[in-house]
Amino acid sequence: MSTIESGGPQEQDGSAQTRAQTLLREATIPLGEGVAGRRPARYAVKLDGVGGAGTRPEELAAVFSPEPVRIEPLSPSDPDVFLLVFPHRSFSSDTTAVFELGYLIDDVPGVSAAEPDIATDFYPDPDQPRRLGEESADGFMAGCWVGEDSGLPDARWALKAIRAPEAWAWSDAQGRPSRGERIVVAQPDTGVVRHKELDLERRVASFDVLDRDRDPEDPLNYRGNTGHGTATGSVVVSGGSNAMSGCAPRAYHMPIRCIESVVRVSQVPVAQAIDFAVDNGAHVVTMSLGGLPSFTLARALARAVAADVIVMAAAGNCVGTVVWPARYDACIAVAGVNKDDLRWKGSCRGYGVDVSAPAENVYRARPDGASPTVESSAVGQGEGTSYAVALTAGVAALWLAHHGRANLVHQARLRGETLQDMFSRLLKATARRPPDWDAANFGAGIVDAEALLKAHFDLGRGREGAFTVSIDPALPVRALVAERLGPTAVDRQLDYDRYGPELAFHLLEEARGRPTPGGAEEAGSLGTPPTGDLRDAVTNPELRAHLERRA
Structure with missing residues (x-):
């Protein structure tokens, strides 16, 4: 469906239109004011009955007349979801108004879901020591990173920790395709630059969601x-001919640029990246990023799993509690450990973590120039769950x-599972558990590639319940409320599909120690939250009024 433009006079209910205009002025500012490089404000909107008797996209645009509006399709894979774009305005810092405008859009007849596509910084990546002071000033708790370790035995220690070399040898000995041969691993991220650890001959179907072209080049300008x-891409597919090796050095690489910086993530482009990956033949999708819940993201994950694509994401860094998309049950969540098998x-x-993998001092490619067009060769240590999930994606390719x-798809069907079901079950059943392993917080254990490849396909069937994509996507939001405010704060009557993103926003702000109205102000406070009242976690008048009525 083509883009629809609107901006001329339209007949609308006067009071509703006035309310829309007022909220629009509070939730957005003229594009170009404030932070340079902002993108237009936009909302993801699901319409009922598109093409039939339901609301038409142009009718939705008319709500904001005479403000210019564009209606764009989200993805060919999701024809009922559109992007409501304000081309001359960007989001303001007033997140209360940003969410409230989304509720107004959600109340338009024929709209069944609406949410702002806001960029959040709930996924800090403390990977570059020279920036630690800067990141700490952003509000993340001190002591969430460790710095480089000069005493590591070699650049492949992380591969050995997950027994990847043994898995390669086992495949070779069995005469089976080894090292991820011909498996396509898609990587939604910041894009890539030329580097000796990334072989252009094994790059396929790349894309840039942000600029809508086939060039995934990382501009390095953030x-x-x-x-x-x-x-992160090098940790998956580096060919091993230089200073390091990826976990799946013969896999194909599908880099997809969908975020401008790993510390500023919005979920709609990630959903679009997942759809692109599925539509273009990816077998594994690995996401070293995280942020808020999103109905567009949940739907894209469900489509990927239904198409027998293995999807996984990093549990997150520094905020303590797992972020989205890893928090969704339809996505394998990977936490991080160090060389001593300690966290x-x-x-x-906590909630949602399936397994763990090395995340501390993992060797990876490092761009060593200011220009993305100059080939780099530098390799160094990095830390973050970004690398844990990348290693696990490589293990999926080996399998x-x-x-x-x-x-494998056939075997999964024989067992009434999707491919994701079976992989997740076997990944957890074969994970190794060091002494005193904290399974409640770090999943089934540490990924073991050799054990996975040798495992019988029925392993673990009697120990674990069904894993399906039909699990309520609102459940992780309720779990977050219980984590941060206690079980009694979970309001069973609240519409978590509607209010989930805003609740998650405020609770993650509190978790990371950044002060918010009614939230904790102590940096790095990951212990008992200051209040068990959900009303104290939000500022939006509509949501607070709903909670007051429930009280």
């Missing part, structure tokens, strides 16, 4: 761990290559 996509001190943990993806 703060907050520049070159992140290059670093990486910055790893998010798919060794057994054959078509065979």
Whole structure:
């Protein structure tokens, strides 16, 4: 469906239109004011009955007349969801108004869901020591990173910790495809630059969601761990001919640029990246990023899992509690450990974590120049769950290559599972558990590639319940409320699909120690929250009024 433009006079209910205009002025500012490089404000909107008797996109645009509005399709894979774009305005810092405008859009007849596509910084990546002071000033708790370790035995210690070399050898000995051969791993991230650890001959179907072209080049023009996509991609697919090796050195690489910085993530482009990956033949999707819940993201994950694509994400860094998309049950969540099999001190943990993998001092490619067009060769240590999930994605590629993806899909069907179901079950059943392992916070154990490849396909079936994509996407929000405010704060009557993103926003702000109205102000406070009243966690008048009525 083509883009629809609106901006001329339209007949609308006067009071409703006045309310829309008032909220629009509070929630947005003229594009170009404030922070340079802002993108237009936009909302993801699901319409009922598109093409039939339901609300038409142009009718939705008319709500904001005479303000210019564009209605764009989200993805060919999701024809009922559109982006309501204000081309001359960007979001203001008033997040209360930003969410409240979303509720107004949600109340338009024929709209069944609406949410702001706001960029959040709930995924700090403390990977570059020279920026630690700057990131600490942003409000993240001190001591969530460790710095480089000069005593590591070699650049492949993380691969050995997950027994990847043994898995390669096992495939070779069995005469099976080894090292992820011909498996396509898609990587939504900041894009990539030229680097000796990334082989252009094994790059396929790349895309840039932000600029809508086929060039995934990382411009390296942002703060907050520049070159992140290059670093995480190398951990998956580096060919091993230079200073390091990826976990799946014969896999194909599909880099997809969908975020401008790993510390400023909005979820709609991530959902679009997942759809692109599925539509273009990806077998594994690995996401070293995180932020808020999003109905567009949940729907994209469900489509990917239904298409037998393995999807996984990093649990997150420094905020303590797991972020989205890892928090969704339809996504495998990976937390982080160090060389001693102990938790990486910055790893998010708890609800949703499936397994853990090395996240501290993992060797990865490092862009060493200011220009993305100059080939780099530098390699160094990095830390963050970004690398834990990248290593796990490589293990997924090893498994798919060794057994054959078509065979694995067939075997999953015989067991009434999706491919994601079966992989998740076996990944957890074969994970190794060090002494005193904290399974409640760090999942089933540490990924073991060799054990996974050798495992019988029925392993773990009797110990674990069904894993399906039909799990309520609002459940992780309710779990977050229980984590941060206590079980009694969970309002069973609240519409978590509608209010989930705002609740998550305020609770994650509190978790990371940044002061918000009614939230904690003590930096790094990850212990008992200051209040068990959900009303104290929000500022939006509509949501507070709802909670007051429930009280």
